[in-house]
Amino acid sequence: MTPPSDAPGSAEAPVLAVDIGGTKLAAALVGPDGRVTASGRVPTPNEPGVDGEELWRTLEALLGKLVADAGDPPLAGVGVGCGGPMTWPAAEVSPLNIPAWRGFPLRARLRARYPGLPVRIHNDAICVAVGEHWRGAGRGHDDVLGMVVSTGVGGGLILGGRLVNGASGNAGHIGHVIVDPGGPPCACGGRGCLEAVARGPGLVAWAREQGWRRGDGATTGVELAADARGGDPVAVAAMRRAGRALGIAIASATHLCDLQVVAIGGGVSQTGSLLFEPLDEAFDTHARMDFARRVRIVPAALGQTAGLVGAAALVFAQDRYWSAG
Amino acid sequence: MTPPSDAPGSAEAPVLAVDIGGTKLAAALVGPDGRVTASGRVPTPNEPGVDGEELWRTLEALLGKLVADAGDPPLAGVGVGCGGPMTWPAAEVSPLNIPAWRGFPLRARLRARYPGLPVRIHNDAICVAVGEHWRGAGRGHDDVLGMVVSTGVGGGLILGGRLVNGASGNAGHIGHVIVDPGGPPCACGGRGCLEAVARGPGLVAWAREQGWRRGDGATTGVELAADARGGDPVAVAAMRRAGRALGIAIASATHLCDLQVVAIGGGVSQTGSLLFEPLDEAFDTHARMDFARRVRIVPAALGQTAGLVGAAALVFAQDRYWSAG
Numbered sequence: 172m173t174p175p176s177d178a179p180g181s182a183e184a185p186v187l188a189v190d191i192g193g194t195k196l197a198a199a200l201v202g203p204d205g206r207v208t209a210s211g212r213v214p215t216p217n218e219p220g221v222d223g224e225e226l227w228r229t230l231e232a233l234l235g236k237l238v239a240d241a242g243d244p245p246l247a248g249v250g251v252g253c254g255g256p257m258t259w260p261a262a263e264v265s266p267l268n269i270p271a272w273r274g275f276p277l278r279a280r281l282r283a284r285y286p287g288l289p290v291r292i293h294n295d296a297i298c299v300a301v302g303e304h305w306r307g308a309g310r311g312h313d314d315v316l317g318m319v320v321s322t323g324v325g326g327g328l329i330l331g332g333r334l335v336n337g338a339s340g341n342a343g344h345i346g347h348v349i350v351d352p353g354g355p356p357c358a359c360g361g362r363g364c365l366e367a368v369a370r371g372p373g374l375v376a377w378a379r380e381q382g383w384r385r386g387d388g389a390t391t392g393v394e395l396a397a398d399a400r401g402g403d404p405v406a407v408a409a410m411r412r413a414g415r416a417l418g419i420a421i422a423s424a425t426h427l428c429d430l431q432v433v434a435i436g437g438g439v440s441q442t443g444s445l446l447f448e449p450l451d452e453a454f455d456t457h458a459r460m461d462f463a464r465r466v467r468i469v470p471a472a473l474g475q476t477a478g479l480v481g482a483a484a485l486v487f488a489q490d491r492y493w494s495a496g
Numbered sequence: 497m498t499p500p501s502d503a504p505g506s507a508e509a510p511v512l513a514v515d516i517g518g519t520k521l522a523a524a525l526v527g528p529d530g531r532v533t534a535s536g537r538v539p540t541p542n543e544p545g546v547d548g549e550e551l552w553r554t555l556e557a558l559l560g561k562l563v564a565d566a567g568d569p570p571l572a573g574v575g576v577g578c579g580g581p582m583t584w585p586a587a588e589v590s591p592l593n594i595p596a597w598r599g600f601p602l603r604a605r606l607r608a609r610y611p612g613l614p615v616r617i618h619n620d621a622i623c624v625a626v627g628e629h630w631r632g633a634g635r636g637h638d639d640v641l642g643m644v645v646s647t648g649v650g651g652g653l654i655l656g657g658r659l660v661n662g663a664s665g666n667a668g669h670i671g672h673v674i675v676d677p678g679g680p681p682c683a684c685g686g687r688g689c690l691e692a693v694a695r696g697p698g699l700v701a702w703a704r705e706q707g708w709r710r711g712d713g714a715t716t717g718v719e720l721a722a723d724a725r726g727g728d729p730v731a732v733a734a735m736r737r738a739g740r741a742l743g744i745a746i747a748s749a750t751h752l753c754d755l756q757v758v759a760i761g762g763g764v765s766q767t768g769s770l771l772f773e774p775l776d777e778a779f780d781t782h783a784r785m786d787f788a789r790r791v792r793i794v795p796a797a798l799g800q801t802a803g804l805v806g807a808a809a810l811v812f813a814q815d816r817y818w819s820a821g
Contacts, residue, residue, distance in 0.1 A: 337754020429662020
């Protein structure tokens, strides 16, 4: 093994990778091979009344402690996945589920905190897709859609081996592909989006309308998925509904982008065949052309670390995943 | 003006551009500025029983005469748009509406006929999109969807300033984005595709079901569009139906790819506001996020020559439009 170099930015130096969500702040040191060598997390201070500076100090403390505990290694850079929307690449962030940050200058703050290092920030779902392409289920393929099906439905698009950013860094919004034009209203203001149908809370709302109740009063997608695995007919029907919507959206995306692999992660996707069987069935109904039928639709491979690994790849594999300044 | 150079492939030499469709074979000499300096066309020999070699000889004669009549100028290359499907980039073509060619080795034949010149072939709708990006409605923008709405619905996708080919050269199939999962069956074998709803013959079929009849017995999209302009309520409703489907598909594509411009060409698109008003209305209903609302949806600018201009661009602007060997 090559001895570690002391030079900042050397090939052996890890990236400080960060994942910012409404529930937790996670950070890790990720090596050039995609391995996590140290990690930490804290709950996101997200109570009403928390101000943006307090949230920033919590994040700064998490990062400082992680790097210090690892012996202050030289860093190759800082890579961050954060909930959208944000301006991109400037990354003034306004995460929907973190009200304390509205137009918060996250990239500028991190640059000031880590001077001389590249700091790169992208949408959290894009980081998951990048992680799955770099070291996960999409590895070795040039045309990949990575998806996260959870409280929301997000994604990222790699075409011709490179991350697609689109005009404003917003490419990959598979959650707002329309699967049912007359369907339920979506939080985006539209109607019938994949996210409106297939996100966890959307499934729960639908299941409750159909009479789904639990003795323990639980009302989240996790419990709904558990009941589906246990054979509850309404819960199974909710998963079918989600799977069908996913199959339709993936057929549309495959026709438009001629994909090789679609990797699906996130909590809802962990329902396994209860989700993937109706998904495959709907895809099979709607995707009949030879080129589309060659796509492989698979569970994501990296689990919870995908976003951190992808955030690191924004630095390590900038030729593929970072086209901005 | 710079005097023309004699060297083959010089900057001033035109591309021999070719557009192969079920109705006509068209060819042109296109300069590096995108201007057509000479052109010709013949009806496609497409009667039942025509064999592939006869069709090839007709094409070869058209091209030979065009170049000879222009004084046998040196050529920069040969660029071709042809109906799909085809293998790509080898371009063994099997155009749906030209039964005489099934796996016909068009690229190999043209290479043998024009030795030493680059020969590049892509889907005809992709050539239209490339033409609109290079010299038409998408010029100067990095993220563009070009569409053709006619007997079929096709398209091509330019992202980050480059043509997206996808895994097998089939990216851009906007006609098979699903707009109505329970909708009419599509020629592709699927259901509810944009093409199934919005292609000319689809509109006519729908209008006839609703009682549309003309005294002259005409049954094509051209007459349906004319009746819509004349105020026939069923014909107007057919255009609304097409516009709505287009608006939904474009909203999906914009969310997935974060587009700047969508340029719509082809016969059906010439209906003007009868098509674009319901299109804009449906887009407005389904595309509510800021980034999506910035997209401009416009008529194509180049008209009938877009495909030839785009075929020429496969040679002239290979850094943007040709990534294969």
